[in-house]
Amino acid sequence: GQNIDQPTEMTATEGAIVQINCTYQTxxxxxxxxxxxxxxxxxxxxxxxxxxxxxxxxxFSSFLSRSKGYSYLLLKELQMKDSASYLCAVxxxxxxxxxxxxxxxxNVKP
Amino acid sequence: xxxxxxxPSWVICKSGTSVxxxxxxxxxxxTTMFWYRQFPKKSLMLMATSNEGSKATYExxxxxxxxxxxxxxxxxxxxxVTSAHPEDSSFYICSARVQGDSGNTIYFGEGSxxxxx
Numbered sequence: 001g002q003n004i005d006q007p008t009e010m011t012a013t014e015g016a017i018v019q020i021n022c023t024y025q026t027x028x029x030x031x032x033x034x035x036x037x038x039x040x041x042x043x044x045x046x047x048x049x050x051x052x053x054x055x056x057x058x059x060f061s062s063f064l065s066r067s068k069g070y071s072y073l074l075l076k077e078l079q080m081k082d083s084a085s086y087l088c089a090v091x092x093x094x095x096x097x098x099x100x101x102x103x104x105x106x107n108v109k110p
Numbered sequence: 111x112x113x114x115x116x117x118p119s120w121v122i123c124k125s126g127t128s129v130x131x132x133x134x135x136x137x138x139x140x141t142t143m144f145w146y147r148q149f150p151k152k153s154l155m156l157m158a159t160s161n162e163g164s165k166a167t168y169e170x171x172x173x174x175x176x177x178x179x180x181x182x183x184x185x186x187x188x189x190x191v192t193s194a195h196p197e198d199s200s201f202y203i204c205s206a207r208v209q210g211d212s213g214n215t216i217y218f219g220e221g222s223x224x225x226x227x
Contacts, residue, residue, distance in 0.1 A: 042203055042218040043154070087153060098144065098205070098216055100154040 002026045004101035006088050011107045012078055020073045020104045022088030030093040034062050034073045037085045037103065046086075047073065075106075083108045112138045114206050116219030123194055123226055130190045131222045133204030139184035140206035144216065145177075148201040160187040194226040 003025040012018040024032070031050040035043035049055055049064035049071060061074040073086055088101040113136040123129045133143055141162045146154040158179050159167040166179035176198075178190040187206075191198055201223055205216040 040201075040221075042221045044218070045216075097156060097159060099156060100146075102153040105151075 002090065002092075002099040004088055004090055004099060006086075006101040006104045008102070009105045009107070011109060013109050014078055014080060016078050017074065017076050018078060018106065020075075020086050020088075020106065022071045022073070022101055024069050024071070024088070024090050024101075026090045026092060026099065028093040029066065029090060031091040032062075032064050032071045033089040033091065033098065034060075034071075035087040035089060035100075037087055039085075043087055078108050080108050080110070082106060112136075112206070112217040114140075114204065114217045114219040116204055116222050118222060119220060120223045121225070123224070125195055125226055126193055128190055128192045129194055129224060130188055131202055131204075131224070133187045133189070133206070133219050135185045135206045135217075138206075140187075141184060143181060143187040143204055143206045145179060145187075145189050146203045146205065148203060148221075150201075154203065157189075191224065194224070196226045199224055199226045 005023045033048050034046040036046050037043040046060055047062040049062050052064055052066055054063045059076045064071045085103040085105050087103045089098045091098050115134045115136055117132045121129055143160040145157045147157050148154050156169050157172045160179045160181040162181045162184050168174045176192055181187040201221050203221040204219045207216050
């Protein structure tokens with residue numbers, strides 16, 4: 001089975017840094033992905049980790065520890081437009097299916 | 111990135127009727143497409159994996175006779191919700207993996223809002 005956990009909601013201040021955690025227990029692992037989704041819209045790809053360590057991409061960074069079944073998404077210099085849901089997804093090694101966590105709603109305040 | 115298009119974006123249908131949603135990869139060929147369902151304020155739930163030229167693979171708990179999936183070509187997959195009921199009202203999103211790609215990511219369509227009245 002697939003079990004992917006994220007906090008339901010977080011609040012942070014514009015200009016600050018926020019870390020969104022994701023833990024997973026899945027039958028088969030072939031990469032961990034982070035997506036951003038604004039209400040009523042389709043998700044957009046943010047980052048991808050398949051090996052342990054940190055991947056940096058502008059204001060966004062993502063970390064993976066496969067032994068711990070743990071990832072986080074780090075958002076720096078928060079902007080109001082970063083208010084959205086952030087979805088953690090695990091790609092299985094079974095037809096490359098993607099399984100999503102419940103998403104973390106991030107509220108950025110002025 | 112690759113472009114995936116869904117149609118229609120919004121559809122309202124009467125209870126008992128069927129509705130078809132199309133998912134097209136516009137600038138690449140996709141041997142595999144995925145169909146997701148999302149309830150308000152909930153995450154994406156994988157319904158089925160659509161494979162070009164073969165039968166779709168459904169996730170546990172998803173009724174294959176109710177949610178008919180056809181992947182007739184490398185650029186088109188369709189989801190037909192048969193005998194729709196109000197509880198089928200939801201946001202349906204497709205995604206596609208680029209053929210030959212290592213599978214680094216999937217690209218999403220814009221989604222289709224289905225309301226059954």
